[in-house]
Amino acid sequence: MSVRQVSATREATLRRHIVPTGLGSCTVRVQQGTGGGSPASGTAEVYLHGAAGSWTTFEPLLSDASPRDRVLIDLPGWGESTKGARLEHFGIEAMARAVTEVLALLGYPQWHLVGHSMGGFLALHIAAAWPERTASVAAISATTFGVSEAARKPLLSLSRFPAFVGMRLLMRSLAALGPAGPALVRAVGATPVMGPLTAPLFADPAGMSEGVIRGLGRGARPASFSAAARAVAHYDFDQWRGIRCPVLATRGDTDVFTFPSDLDRLAATIPNVRTVTIPRCGHFANVEQPEHVQQLLEGLWSL
Numbered sequence: 001m002s003v004r005q006v007s008a009t010r011e012a013t014l015r016r017h018i019v020p021t022g023l024g025s026c027t028v029r030v031q032q033g034t035g036g037g038s039p040a041s042g043t044a045e046v047y048l049h050g051a052a053g054s055w056t057t058f059e060p061l062l063s064d065a066s067p068r069d070r071v072l073i074d075l076p077g078w079g080e081s082t083k084g085a086r087l088e089h090f091g092i093e094a095m096a097r098a099v100t101e102v103l104a105l106l107g108y109p110q111w112h113l114v115g116h117s118m119g120g121f122l123a124l125h126i127a128a129a130w131p132e133r134t135a136s137v138a139a140i141s142a143t144t145f146g147v148s149e150a151a152r153k154p155l156l157s158l159s160r161f162p163a164f165v166g167m168r169l170l171m172r173s174l175a176a177l178g179p180a181g182p183a184l185v186r187a188v189g190a191t192p193v194m195g196p197l198t199a200p201l202f203a204d205p206a207g208m209s210e211g212v213i214r215g216l217g218r219g220a221r222p223a224s225f226s227a228a229a230r231a232v233a234h235y236d237f238d239q240w241r242g243i244r245c246p247v248l249a250t251r252g253d254t255d256v257f258t259f260p261s262d263l264d265r266l267a268a269t270i271p272n273v274r275t276v277t278i279p280r281c282g283h284f285a286n287v288e289q290p291e292h293v294q295q296l297l298e299g300l301w302s303l
Contacts, residue, residue, distance in 0.1 A: 050117025054079030189217015252281030
């Protein structure tokens with residue numbers, strides 16, 4: 001296997017690569033750190049997006065330079081990594097292998113993982129499966145215990161987790177439409193209707209830019225979302241008891257996908273975890289409160 005560099009993105013500091021994995025090719029962006037040196041000489045910051053996004057959800061965290069390389073991955077089935085994605089083989093273990101394949105081919109032996117929503121779940125699994133290579137995990141509104149329960153028993157969970165159960169039903173319906181499903185979401189995303197539909201995701205919906213709202217429409221991948229929901233339904237969370245690295249787990253105080261009980265159970269499961277509830281914030285702290293998130297990340301990385 002090889003890495004094929006394609007072109008620079010509109011952000012001059014990012015280099016775009018196409019990296020083959022067992023789940024299909026991944027589009028990856030790398031921002032070189034100010035510390036210099038080869039990938040093998042340092043620990044990269046690796047950003048893993050959620051099931052309703054792509055690498056672009058982390059753009060607000062990229063404004064300041066970092067001494068470490070930053071690796072932003074469009075996971076197989078999302079963003080620019082949809083062509084040839086093998087969703088029939090999708091699972092947490094398979095997705096984790098795809099991420100580590102990317103990092104190995106790019107030459108990074110160790111990593112700080114920053115995961116949002118589904119990406120936080122994935123980051124915790126990677127930390128458990130590759131403890132010697134994972135320096136830390138920041139799980140931003142990771143969709144863990146509650147979402148797993150709702151995916152396993154949607155009807156019984158409707159009253160407790162209405163946002164996820166409703167989203168899952170919508171995405172399954174759209175996935176049944178084939179290519180027309182994402183096209184329909186993008187069409188709706190370009191209209192004022194998208195604002196009220198996405199309002200529950202944010203503490204201050206009126207403060208979200210049109211670009212953020214439309215980005216959610218462009219990033220929606222119904223079939224991939226549905227595959228992710230199936231994958232977490234029967235996950236063995238006891239694996240996380242073997243995580244060795246420091247872990248930061250956050251949620252917004254109005255988060256409709258990550259609940260206080262999720263943070264409590266993470267604290268009871270993972271040996272070295274700090275839990276934080278971010279005020280005036282919904283499910284997308286990396287978009288709503290990027291300065292606060294960056295401060296938390298710097299504190300984690302200084303341990």
